[in-house]
Amino acid sequence: MSLKLTILGCHSATPRVNAHPTSQYLEINNRHFLIDCGEGTQRQIRKYKIGFSKIDHIFISHLHGDHFFGLIGLIATFGILNREKDLHVYGPKGIKELINMQLKLSSTWTKYTLIFHELTSKKSELIFEDEKVTVHTIPLHHRVYTNGFLFREKEGLRKVDLSKTVLYPEIDTCDYQNLKNGKDFVLENGTVISNKTLTKNPNKTKSYAFCSDTSYKPDIVPIIKNVTLLYHEATFLNDREDLAKKTRHSTAKQAATIALNATVEQLIIGHYSSRYKDITLFKKEAETVFPNLILAEAGKEIKI
Amino acid sequence: MSLKLTILGCHSATPRVNAHPTSQYLEINNRHFLIDCGEGTQRQIRKYKIGFSKIDHIFISHLHGDHFFGLIGLIATFGILNREKDLHVYGPKGIKELINMQLKLSSTWTKYTLIFHELTSKKSELIFEDEKVTVHTIPLHHRVYTNGFLFREKEGLRKVDLSKTVLYPEIDTCDYQNLKNGKDFVLENGTVISNKTLTKNPNKTKSYAFCSDTSYKPDIVPIIKNVTLLYHEATFLNDREDLAKKTRHSTAKQAATIALNATVEQLIIGHYSSRYKDITLFKKEAETVFPNLILAEAGKEIKI
Numbered sequence: 014m015s016l017k018l019t020i021l022g023c024h025s026a027t028p029r030v031n032a033h034p035t036s037q038y039l040e041i042n043n044r045h046f047l048i049d050c051g052e053g054t055q056r057q058i059r060k061y062k063i064g065f066s067k068i069d070h071i072f073i074s075h076l077h078g079d080h081f082f083g084l085i086g087l088i089a090t091f092g093i094l095n096r097e098k099d100l101h102v103y104g105p106k107g108i109k110e111l112i113n114m115q116l117k118l119s120s121t122w123t124k125y126t127l128i129f130h131e132l133t134s135k136k137s138e139l140i141f142e143d144e145k146v147t148v149h150t151i152p153l154h155h156r157v158y159t160n161g162f163l164f165r166e167k168e169g170l171r172k173v174d175l176s177k178t179v180l181y182p183e184i185d186t187c188d189y190q191n192l193k194n195g196k197d198f199v200l201e202n203g204t205v206i207s208n209k210t211l212t213k214n215p216n217k218t219k220s221y222a223f224c225s226d227t228s229y230k231p232d233i234v235p236i237i238k239n240v241t242l243l244y245h246e247a248t249f250l251n252d253r254e255d256l257a258k259k260t261r262h263s264t265a266k267q268a269a270t271i272a273l274n275a276t277v278e279q280l281i282i283g284h285y286s287s288r289y290k291d292i293t294l295f296k297k298e299a300e301t302v303f304p305n306l307i308l309a310e311a312g313k314e315i316k317i
Numbered sequence: 318m319s320l321k322l323t324i325l326g327c328h329s330a331t332p333r334v335n336a337h338p339t340s341q342y343l344e345i346n347n348r349h350f351l352i353d354c355g356e357g358t359q360r361q362i363r364k365y366k367i368g369f370s371k372i373d374h375i376f377i378s379h380l381h382g383d384h385f386f387g388l389i390g391l392i393a394t395f396g397i398l399n400r401e402k403d404l405h406v407y408g409p410k411g412i413k414e415l416i417n418m419q420l421k422l423s424s425t426w427t428k429y430t431l432i433f434h435e436l437t438s439k440k441s442e443l444i445f446e447d448e449k450v451t452v453h454t455i456p457l458h459h460r461v462y463t464n465g466f467l468f469r470e471k472e473g474l475r476k477v478d479l480s481k482t483v484l485y486p487e488i489d490t491c492d493y494q495n496l497k498n499g500k501d502f503v504l505e506n507g508t509v510i511s512n513k514t515l516t517k518n519p520n521k522t523k524s525y526a527f528c529s530d531t532s533y534k535p536d537i538v539p540i541i542k543n544v545t546l547l548y549h550e551a552t553f554l555n556d557r558e559d560l561a562k563k564t565r566h567s568t569a570k571q572a573a574t575i576a577l578n579a580t581v582e583q584l585i586i587g588h589y590s591s592r593y594k595d596i597t598l599f600k601k602e603a604e605t606v607f608p609n610l611i612l613a614e615a616g617k618e619i620k621i
Contacts, residue, residue, distance in 0.1 A: 027394040028360045052390040053332070053357045060334045076423045078393045086356040089382045090331040107422045114418060118411045119380045120461045157424045 016041045016166075016219040016241060016317045021057035023283030023309035025226075025248050025262075026079055028052050033311050034079035035284060037244070038063050039221060042145040042166040047071045048223050054083035055090050061312055065094055070141060072148070073104030074225060075159035081108070085115045092123040103130040103140055103148075105158045132160055137236050151236050153227035155261045161224035163237060171195055171212040178211055219317055222277070225284050228258060229267040234275045241317055243277040244309070246284035247295050262286075265295040269302035279317070283309030320345045320470075320523040320545060320621040325361035327587030327613035329530075329552050329566075330383055332356050337615050338383035339588060341548070342367050343525060346449040346470040351375045352527050358387035359394050365616055369398055374445060376452070377408030378529060379463035385412070389419045396427040403430045407444055407452075409462045410435040436464055441540050455540050457531035459565045465528035467541060475499055475516040482515055523621055526581070529588050532562060533571040538579045545621055547581040548613070550588035551599050566590075569599040573606035583621070587613030 017040040022033025034051025038058070045067040047054075058065065073081045081104070091100060102108065109129035116123070130140060132150060141148035144167065151161030170193035178184045178192075183200055192198065198206045222237040225246035237243060248262035257264050263271075265282060272280035280303050285292050292308055300306050307315060321344040326337025338355025342362070349371040351358075362369060377385045385408070395404060406412065413433035420427070434444060436454060445452035448471065455465030474497035482488045482496075487504055496502065502510045526541040529550035541547060552566035561568050567575075569586060576584035584607050589596050596612055604610050611619060 026397055028357070028390065030360060030364050052387065053360060056332050056334060056357060078390055078423050078425065081423075082390045082393070083356065086332065086382055086386045089386070093330055111418060111422055114415060118415055119382050119385075121382065 016221060018221065018242065018244075018281070018315045019061055019063065020281075020283065020309045020311055020313045020315075021054055021061065021063075022051050022311055023285070024079075025284045025286055027287070028079075029287070031311075032287065033057055034082075035074075035225060036083065037223065038068075039164060039223075041164050041219065041221060044143070044146045045069070046148075046164065048162060049074055049080040049225070050082075050084040050087055051079045052082040052086075055087045057311065058087075065091065066096070066098075068100075069098060070101045070103070070148075072162045072223075073102065073108060074153070074161060074223070075155060075157050076105050076107060076111075077155075077157065077226070080226070084108075085112055088112060088116070088123070088127065089119070089121045091125065092121055096123070096125045099126045099128055101128045101130060101141075103162075104132060105160075106131040106133050133158075137163075149236070151222060151224055151233055153224060153233070154230045155226045155228065159226060161222060161227070161233070163220065163222045163240070165220040166218040168218050169215040171208065171215055174211055174213050181206060181211075184211070224271070226262060228261040229263050229271070231271070231274065234271060237271075237275045237277065240275065240277050242279050242281065242315065243272050243275065244281045244283065245271055247282040247299065248284050248286050250289065250294055250298055265298040266302055269299035269306065272303040272306075279305050279307065279315075281307040281309050281315060320525060322525065322546065322548075322585070322619045323365055323367065324585075324587065324613045324615055324617045324619075325358055325365065325367075326355050326615055327589070328383075329588045329590055331591070332383075333591070335615075336591065337361055338386075339378075339529060340387065341527065342372075343468060343527075345468050345523065345525060348447070348450045349373070350452075350468065352466060353378055353384040353529070354386075354388040354391055355383045356386040356390075359391045361615065362391075369395065370400070370402070372404075373402060374405045374407070374452075376466045376527075377406065377412060378457070378465060378527070379459060379461050380409050380411060380415075381459075381461060381530070384530070388412075389416055392416060392420070392427070392431065393423070393425050395429065396425055400427070400429040403432055405432045405434060405445075407434040407436060407466075409464075410437050437462075441467075453540070455526060455528055455537055457528060457537070458534045459530045459532065463530060465526060465531070465537070467524065467526045467544070469524040470522040472522050473519040475512065475519055478515055478517050485510060485515075488515070528575070530566060532565040533567050533575070535575070535578065538575060541575075541579045541581065544579065544581050546583050546585065546619065547576050547579065548585045548587065549575055551586040551603065552588050552590050554593065554598055554602055569602040570606055573603035573610065576607040576610075583609050583611065583619075585611040585613050585619060 021036035024032035036054040220240040245268035247265040325340035328336035340358040549572035551569040551572040
């Protein structure tokens with residue numbers, strides 16, 4: 014089990030030469046997800062050598078340009094690359110009509126099937142599940158309908174404790190799968206050896222919560238409680254808390270407060286306003302509240 | 318009078334790290350025009366230090382992604398930059414609904430007025446005119462409705478020939494404007510001195526023709542005859558003339574043939590397919606037909 018997050022872009026508003034709008038690539042438990050897709054994301058995907066073909070699920074938090082204007086280009090490029098696998102897009106209602114209209118007007122056809130999952134709920138809901146991972150929405154509070162996303166590994170199999178099974182010669186390697194699945198072992202004489210005696214707990218699961226864009230919203234804390242890694246937007250510093258409130262964004266201090274209250278293991282912040290030339294100021298402010306902190310930067314990889 | 322063309326992007330299909338899709342910035346007779354707007358164009362505008370505020374007219378040749386997926390982002394950015402001046406967009410029918418739908422869904426409002434000029438004609442037509450410049454469409458032949466654009470300086474005023482006016486003491490400097498406007502001068506004794514005697518021809522006007530994307534289409538030659546600078550797409554080399562025909566693009570040789578037959582002063586080619594790693598091959602092929610040739614490259618400026 015592993016979690017690796019690659020920041021493709023982490024600035025707000027307009028793309029600049031060295032400031033790319035929001036997009037992230039998440040690898041969790043061998044699943045690969047793209048989160049948000051600002052203009053130029055496909056260029057960033059190439060720059061950081063991410064395989065286009067690995068992306069089967071794209072999650073769009075909200076329909077502001079710096080989070081989705083790159084989506085149509087990426088969808089068209091998948092067509093040019095002769096993609097055949099289905100592509101799933103999760104995002105606010107309206108996204109399907111918008112993308113389809115652009116595909117139609119640009120006479121872009123795709124061999125692959127584009128499957129939209131339009132979101133409307135104001136409550137956290139399960140939107141993706143397979144045998145390895147679940148994804149839930151995190152309802153956020155912004156100027157338009159916005160969701161964060163919570164990615165969780167499912168718990169793996171129990172681990173056979175060889176120092177214990179060796180004590181019971183009746184247990185054969187072909188019994189291990191049952192032990193991994195949590196079954197007790199019954200000796201020929203009828204004695205039951207409990208599964209807990211023979212196995213260790215599975216590896217601890219990892220989880221990633223993506224929260225952008227949003228005003229300070231403490232009621233997300235129960236949803237993201239104890240996650241391994243939290244990305245929370247920090248568009249402003251505390252000196253412009255008024256502007257954060259007005260534009261429904263957060264300050265670095267507020268992001269750190271959410272992390273503290275949710276007792277997350279690690280925090281990563283981004284979505285910096287272009288008014289701040291020195292992004293280390295965000296770190297200085299946030300770490301007074303929550304020290305285990307990373308500043309998002311394009312190309313940065315966080316492996317856990 | 319002057320003409321300066323800046324190439325912002327000149328590759329076809331998908332944006333790559335060092336291959337930007339089509340966009341050009343044209344300065345002609347103190348007018349400033351953006352031509353096509355592939356994804357990432359606003360980043361290129363910043364990179365090459367072009368003033369956003371100078372752009373009042375954007376011409377979109379056709380609705381393939383590599384020519385217009387950057388338009389919505391640029392329009393949104395103008396809003397963020399608090400633009401107040403009108404912005405005119407010229408492009409195929411459908412562009413207005415598409416942009417407006419995106420603005421609405423992304424809750425993007427603009428202080429400035431966005432004025433669309435939707436094109437449907439299959440004949441060359443005048444689409445812009447002021448006291449300095451005219452712009453006509455050049456009907457092209459591609460997989461979707463496509464226009465090139467012909468930018469022409471208007472002829473300036475005649476130039477007073479001081480070596481001639483000095484011969485007539487009655488002519489005062491306050492008469493010069495009439496001479497510049499082409500009027501004859503009448504001496505007090507009634508003798509008419511013809512304007513041609515007293516003035517020189519105005520500077521030669523400059524013109525720029527942008528032709529992309531298109532299959533080889535000799536019937537554009539009369540429209541672009543004798544232009545100062547012609548940009549003609551060259552997606553393929555002659556070895557893939559079959560593919561050029563099928564996809565309704567041109568080869569380098571075909572672009573050069575158009576330039577030769579139109580007796581243009583200078584040719585610039587671009588829109589290279591990513592299959593060619595060495596773009597100098599395009600130059601080698603084209604200059605066998607038309608030697609006065611430039612290869613488009615992002616950041617290249619052509620001043621005439």
